Structures are given as C-alpha cells and as structure tokens.
Amino acid sequence: SAFDTPWFNTQGNDFFNSLNKTKIPHVILTSETEDFDEETIQQWRDEGFDTAYVPMLNGGNEYINRVHTQGDNFGVGEYYAIVAFDSAATLILQAHQKPNHPKLVAIVAYYPPIIPSVNTKYPPGIRVLVHLAGTEVGVQRQTEVLGIQGKVKTTQKRLSPGPGYGEPLALSYPAYTYAGIQPGFAERDLDEYDPVAERLAFTRSLTTLRRAFRIEPTTIEVLRDDLVDYEASGRADKALAHIRPYAHVINGPTLTGGVGTKDLDTYYRSFFQPLPPSFRARLLSRTMGTDHICDEIFTSFTHSQEIPWLLPGIPATGKKVEVVMVSI
Incomplete structure (x- = not known):
C-alpha cells in the first residue's frame, strides 16, 4: 500500500483529526427579519465562533442560495454551521436533507413552525438539533401511492409538555420541546424571551456545534x-x-x-x-x-x-x- 510507510504508521490520531478540522469555526445565524438580536450574535462570538447574519427575506431558493454563498465566502477548507430561527429554521431543515453541502457541518433550528418527517435521515456529516416551543408543530409527510411519491402534506401535531423544561422527543434527529414556552424564547429582544429555556437550549446547541467542528473540550x-x-x-x-x-x-x-x-x-x-x-x-x-x-x-x-x-x-x-x- 502507498500508505504503508514508517512515517505514516507513526502518526497518531491527533495528526489525522487535524486534517479535517476547520481553523476558524463559522456560524451563519438566520431568521425572518432584516436585522437580528445583537446579544445572541455576541453570545456566539464570545464562545469563539466567527458569525454572519443572513436574513430570510422572501425565502425560497434565492434565500437558500444566499446562505450557501455566505458559507462559501468563508474560504477554502473552512466549514460552517447554520443556526436558524422560526420560519427560516423550517426552510433550512427542508433544504439540507441530501448530502450536497460538504462545507456544512451542523444545523441548529430554533422553534421551526414546520419540521421534516419524524423519520428523516440527515447526511452523516451534518449534525442536526431542533428546539421546539409552543403547543403544536407542523410535521411534513411524503405521501406515496403504488411506490410513486406524491405531494408533501403537513399535519399539525401536539407537543407533549413533559414534566419540565427541555424534554427530548423520539425523532430520527435530536429534538427537544420546551413546555410552556413560546417561540421566540431564545431571542432577548422579544417579549417571549425566557432565560431558563434559552440557557438550556444554548448549552445543547453549543455542545452540538463543538462536536461538529471537532473542537476540543474547553479548559x-x-x-x-x-x-x-x-x-x-x-x-x-x-x-x-x-x-x-x-x-x-x-x-x-x-x-x-x-x-x-x-x-x-x-x-x-x-x-x-x-x-x-x-x-x-x-x-x-x-x-x-x-x-x-x-x-x-x-x-x-x-x-x-x-x-x-x-x-x-x-x-x-x-x-x-x-x-x-x-x-x-
């Protein structure tokens, strides 16, 4: 084998892991509005992430293309994660179910009004985390007749309140529901802001992104x-x-x-x-x-x-x- 050399065989895991690690962890924050909560942006910067904000505006493919363009602008060999809020989170979850975004390592979706099918499998290279709030959420389902895929239908499902903050849901991707908390709980400039739920959700989000970027545990x-x-x-x-x-x-x-x-x-x-x-x-x-x-x-x-x-x-x-x- 071309790799069966004394030098190659003496390299440890630290060397090989370094080949697939971004130098600067980038986060694209995205939501419906033209501007966004500055405290939330600063919160991610304080944790060592380079951040950029992309507004959803009119949505659609044009919006998804703007998000990808921002990701591509981070440079060759640089990876990024997306942290999306509200309706923007729904579009981001919908647009990344296929493995065609090699620079994207993670998606964190805050209170999307509609989520993909509970059986959706995301590409192995993308870590996904969903935070749900409110009393119900729309769940998409692909109809199928005689093996032929039909229209995508959305069904409203009630969110189980559970015994306390941040209950895990039995989906094919990690998701939590925050009982008694309304969408907007993670944005400090909104009336729905809830510091307890926000802190718990942020800790989960931070853990997801650090694992996705292969960031070593902090001191x-x-x-x-x-x-x-x-x-x-x-x-x-x-x-x-x-x-x-x-x-x-x-x-x-x-x-x-x-x-x-x-x-x-x-x-x-x-x-x-x-x-x-x-x-x-x-x-x-x-x-x-x-x-x-x-x-x-x-x-x-x-x-x-x-x-x-x-x-x-x-x-x-x-x-x-x-x-x-x-x-x-």
Whole structure:
C-alpha cells in the first residue's frame, strides 16, 4: 500500500483529526427579519465562533442560495454551521436533507413552525438539533401511492409538555420541546424571551456545534479554579481579567454581589476581602456541563472578623463556623 510507510504508521490520531478540522469555526445565524438580536450574535462570538447574519427575506431558493454563498465566502477548507430561527429554521431543515453541502457541518433550528418527517435521515456529516416551543408543530409527510411519491402534506401535531423544561422527543434527529414556552424564547429582544429555556437550549446547541467542528473540550475547569484562587487571595485585578464585562455574582442567602466588572471590582475589594485567616474550603462534588460548572463546597473558619458577603452586620463572635455552599 502507498500508505504503508514508517512515517505514516507513526502518526497518531491527533495528526489525522487535524486534517479535517476547520481553523476558524463559522456560524451563519438566520431568521425572518432584516436585522437580528445583537446579544445572541455576541453570545456566539464570545464562545469563539466567527458569525454572519443572513436574513430570510422572501425565502425560497434565492434565500437558500444566499446562505450557501455566505458559507462559501468563508474560504477554502473552512466549514460552517447554520443556526436558524422560526420560519427560516423550517426552510433550512427542508433544504439540507441530501448530502450536497460538504462545507456544512451542523444545523441548529430554533422553534421551526414546520419540521421534516419524524423519520428523516440527515447526511452523516451534518449534525442536526431542533428546539421546539409552543403547543403544536407542523410535521411534513411524503405521501406515496403504488411506490410513486406524491405531494408533501403537513399535519399539525401536539407537543407533549413533559414534566419540565427541555424534554427530548423520539425523532430520527435530536429534538427537544420546551413546555410552556413560546417561540421566540431564545431571542432577548422579544417579549417571549425566557432565560431558563434559552440557557438550556444554548448549552445543547453549543455542545452540538463543538462536536461538529471537532473542537476540543474547553479548559473551563482550569479557568474556574484560577478564578476562585484569585478571589480568595485578594487579586481582584486577576479575577476580573477572567470574566466577561457583563458577568454577575450573586450570593443568594445575603443578596450580595454585583453585575458587571465595575460592581464586581468593588465587591471583591470591599466585601469579599479580607477573608478570615482561618478560612478553608473543600470541594465535595463537581458537576460540569459544556459551558458551566456546579460545585458543592464545604467551608469552615473562625468568626474572627465581620464577613459582609456571608454574615452581614454580625460582629466577630470567635465561634467556629461551618457552611456547605453550592456555587454555579
């Protein structure tokens, strides 16, 4: 074999995987309107994706061609994903059921009013994820008579509410329904915006795109631990360098914290610090997601000074204190 050489046989999986990885992960956002929610666009950019927006306008083949043109403009060897909303999501799902788009690696569809047949099989090279909302959705079905395909019919199907947010559906492609939530829940500039459903859906979308682009898992655990170390050691400037400008910290029991780097700078310097010299923390458990960490922490200290963020307004008692905290 031409590939049976000493050099070839010594190459590991990392080398071969690198041959099929895009240098820059591109995302085309698309919806019905001429412009789109800037916060959602920035959300994807913050995760390291190069983004472009393509409006649906009048739809049809002209719209699909504009989406593909935008994808082709990313350059030779560059791949892209499509994140589509509302009626644009329906058209995108309909247009990519055949393997004729080699640069497309993923489709995420937010609340399409109509979805393909529940038995639709998308090309292996395209990861598909669908988020549904509302009480029903139109499902397409190809009629067939004596082996001859007829017209495509759409039937309205009721969405099962399930016991909570984000229930999986038994379709041939990954899909979730968000009970009690209306279409538009993922766009911050709409009245239907729901932060809980949006956060859950975005985490699922982000996981899908990272797998599609073969992006290695982020060092979120290291970043989290570095941030905690900077906070505990009083290095507020280092802590602030690790967070985004709109980050927020809220201590539920005492409602202390801040929103944005200016408030958090004041919080870290004037409320969180100084910690008691005896303050100790022990990690009990850690649950990690694609873009968040939930820690269960055991803390102990001698109450040798006032601690505004934890025991506000209580002078030092000299007593030993033990508290179990949950940090997200």
